[in-house]
Amino acid sequence: MTRQVLLFICLLCIDTVLGQVSYTIPEEMSKGSLVGNVAQDLGLEIKRLKSGKARIYTRESGEYVLLNRERGVLLVKERIDREAICRQTTPCALHFQIILENPMEFYSVTVQVADINDNAPTFKKSEMKFKISESAAIGVKFLLERAVDLDVGLNGVQSYELKPTENFALKLHNTADGNKKVEMVLQKPLDREKEEQISLVLTAVDGGEPQMSGTMMIAITVLDVNDNTPIFTQHTYKTTVTENSPKGTVVATVTASDADHGTNGKISYSIMNESDDVGNAFIINEDTGELSLIENIDFERSRNYQINIQASDEGGLTDSCKLIVDVQDMNDNKPEIGIMSKTTVISEDAKENTVVTMINIEDKDSGENGQVNCFINDNSPFTLKTSSNNFYSLMTDGELDRERASDYNITITCADEGVPSLSSSVTLTLQISDVNDNPPVFERSSYEASIVENNTPGLSIFTVKARDADWNQNARVSYILEDSSVNGVPVSSYVSVSADSGVIHAVRSFDYEQIKDFHFRVKAQDGGSPPLSSNVTVKILIQDQNDNPPQVLYPVQTGASVVYEMVPRSADVGYLVTKVVAVDVDSGQNAWLSYKLQKATDRALFEVGSQNGEIRTIRQVSDKDPVKQILTVIVEDNGQPSRSATVTVTVGVADSFPEALSEMSDFAQDKEYDDNLTFYLVLALAVVSFLFITCVVVIISVKIYRWRQSRILYHSNLPVIPYYPPRYSDTLGTGTLQHVYNYEVCRTTDSRKSDCKFGRAGSQNVLIMDPSSTGTMQRLQSEKSILDEPDSPLEQKPPNNDWRFNQGQRPGPSGPHMPYGTHIRWTPKSGTRATGGPEVAMGTGPWPQPPTEAEQLQALMAAANEVSEATATLGPGTMGLSTRYSPQFTLQHVPDYRQNVYIPGSTATLTSNPQQQQATAQQAAQQALPPPQVSVQPEPPKAAQTPASKKKSTKKEKK
Secondary structure, eight states: OHHHHHHHHHHHTOBTTTTEEEEEEETTOOTTOEEEOHHHHHTOOHHHHHHTTOEEEOOSSSOOEEEETTTTEEEEOSOOOHHHHHTTOSSEEEEEEEEETTTTEEEEEEEEEEOOSOOOOBOSOSEEEEEEETTOOTTOEEEOOOOBOSSOGGGSEEEEEEEOOSSEEEEEEEOTTSOEEEEEEEOSOOOTTTOSEEEEEEEEEEOSSSOOEEEEEEEEEEESOOOOOOEESOSEEEEEEETTOOTTOEEEEOOEEOSOOGGGGOEEEEEOOOSHHHHHHEEEOTTTOEEEESSOOOTTTOSEEEEEEEEEETTSOEEEEEEEEEEEOOSOOOOEEEEEEEOSEEETTOOTTOEEEEEEEEOOSOGGGGOEEEEEOSSSSEEEEEEETTEEEEEEOSOOOTTTOSEEEEEEEEEESSSSOOEEEEEEEEEEEOOSOOOOEESSSEEEEEEESSOOTTOEEEEOOEEOSSOGGGGOEEEEEOOOEETTEEGGGTEEEOTTTOEEEESSOOOTTTOSEEEEEEEEEESSSSOOEEEEEEEEEEEOOSOSOOEEEESOOOSSOOOEEEEOTTOOTTOEEEEOEEEOSSOGGGGOEEEEEEEESOTTTEEEOTTTOEEEESSOOOTTSOSEEEEEEEEEESSSSOOEEEEEEEEEEOSSHHHHHHHHHHHHHHHHHHHHHHHHHHHHHHHHHHHHHHHHHHHHHHHHHHHHHHHHHHHOOSOOOOOOOTTOOOSSSOSOOOSOOOOEEEEESSOSSOOEEEOOOHHHHOOOOOSSOHHHHHHHHHHHHHHTOTTOOOOOOOOOGGGOOOGGGOOOTTOSOOOOOOEEEEEOSSOOOOOOOGGGSOTTSSOSSOOOHHHHHHHHHHHHHHHHHTGGGOOTTSTTOOTTTOTTOOGGGOOOTTTEEEOTTSSOEEESOHHHHHHHHHHHHTSOOOOOOOOOOOOOOOOOOOGGGHHHHHHHHHO
8 A cells, every 4th residue: 555655656756848757666675566657657659668779777886677668667676675775865766767769868767765664773782881870960861872773764763762760761852963862861869789780771662564673781880979970162063074085084173071080080082873984984082082084985975974972981971062074075086978878880971960879977076076078079070969967969060971081989078177177088989881972983084095906806905994982882883885886886896895894895806097096985883772973985096007008009000001101312310200109098107108129121221219209210321222111110118017019110212202102012912912812711711610510510400300300200100211222213113223122111119229020031022013913912911911910920931042143243332233132120019129030041142141230331331432423423303323323313203101102113102092002003013023032131220421422311311
């Protein structure tokens, strides 16, 4: 109930306007007990306490109160003993501040600690002894020791009791300092003979709940008569002593007198204070009454002392006085600087009056010695302002620039007004964080560099460099080539810039004759956000290189005409014949030209000026000098290495123009002859090259054409055109071939890579034509059916010896007759080509076996050679064949192989039309002869074409 009343009283003391709040709590509260709701009383929100990191700041030795930010209340942190904190001082209060950050704020809190009755009254001495003369008069007072109760107020000592009360009574007197003077008064005369020793009990009782008490024993010895008491000269003494006085300093001297003599008149002095502060600081000489220091006294601990001094004689009579000692303050304490809250890093774009640090100043001295003034070092953009007594705020007083000063060491000095003045200081280190407020700056306002022409692409020209006064990422510079054009071409096709290093590279090879210089802009951009940039102009000069030879302007050197110069035979020495004029598109010394006479018909007649190119005579012209003089002049530049050009000057030495003209015309004719010869040689070379290329193209075309024809035949269902050797010439029966026919029929079912050859006797393949031609067609149809069956039981008859060739009839490349055997080739779809057995061989001729491909190729080449020999005698329409092979074969007789099958050497044709078959059979019957024996020969290979046989081969393909 008492705590609730005290809490209600403290709530009435809350001062929200000044940012202060006071609470009153009793001492000895348990740990965690509620002191007060500081958030509610100060009008703060819980989230503000959390975000501001609210905490308690105190300068006292211990923290007794805890701030709970979650609830916004103050709690008891540890046991609070009012007597240990304040002793006898009232009221007893705890002072501290609640600090908040972001922004920085503080509030003052006072917690008054109310006393409870937790200490009993105690006496300094457990026993007091008195020696009282028996002659002591009634009413004599004896000063007793007061009881000490550490509690204050009602809980302190309230009353005393003395038992027994037969001879003595207890009397209390209120003193000016609020304490009580305890005296024992004699009520009844003493009688030593009755009672020599008297024992009394003095009890001190406080007013707390529950009451507590303390006792002290009083031993009285009754003496003989001593009827005079000591008397002080003053009832109250006052003196002053400076603090920090050395030990042994005499503070004051008290004096008392006693009218008695002898031992009854001898006075002794003593200090009667119960507190330890007096007893520990002062001592009194019992004989002389001098009060001196036994330790240093401190004004800040106690500003004055009240000392009770007692004078007593040997008979036990006493008197007392009061000595008031005032302590004089000395300036012996420096101001103490406490950092309440501080910031170590601040942005350079912080606004003015931004609070950096809050400090608390305290000086324990008083008066002027305790008046403190604080200041900071000059030349810094900060100021120190006071918000209330002994509280200062360090805040910005101007713009900050990290590039000018990246950190500050701020020294705060506080000095009091004492004499001599004492001061203390503290140094704060403050870092300035960077803001991207500086663009990159190039080392030059513009750049100019040069590069030699004909450089290698990618060559490094030079480097641009920019610096940024900012720090870290804000100072990281990147280089960018700005878009522009040079002669209508983007500058990026000329140069490139390395983004990191600023190195400028040439993208292409430069030509001084095309471009002599160009300029562009490079942008330097930092890595800040937003980025800052600056530009610089770069000019590139192209240096000339001697890469162009001199060019002769005069005399003009062309193949169409020749310039002639005339020199009369009467010309004097130094006669100007002509002047060679040349230029060099290079520049500088690369364009300095010098002239030299390289060759001359007569070097002793002419000279060339080395600087001006003038051709002059160096001697008198004589009649012996030839009319035609040819001079070769070389023009050189001054480059390294030097380049040159030559010019030929034709000079005519004659007195008249006709004479010179005749000589020059002969020279012109010779020159024309040489020119014509050169022309014809070049033309012949061109024609030969054209013919060679044409032949190669034709050969390739023919190869491709044959290959495509073979592919077409392979994929088609049309009858396959049979292969005819070169001697198959006449198909109308008008030629000179003997009527021994050999037919080759090639058939396929899809595969041209493998086939089967079935040899048959010659008698089985001869067409015997009669007027009716019926039997012949039937025979052909029957053989056709047999041929279509690969497994036909038809067997070949043995060779007929009557059809063997004699030595004059053996076939050869150029013989008059060439008999042929019939080849019937059947190629199944999935079978392999099989060749007839030994029974197929032809009699006893010169080729007992079928000719190989090499032999057939040799025969074809021989035939081609004969054709080439007879080319001049061929008439129109013979397709390049000799008359003995095909005297009357023309293109108009070429049959249509899609409809018919022709028999070489006769007019017989196999066709699907019955009428046409009948007419063809009748025509073939007139020329039919008994067939020779069948001989199987492989398909002759295709011989390589020669220019002499191209036309022949082409016609065969068409056939």
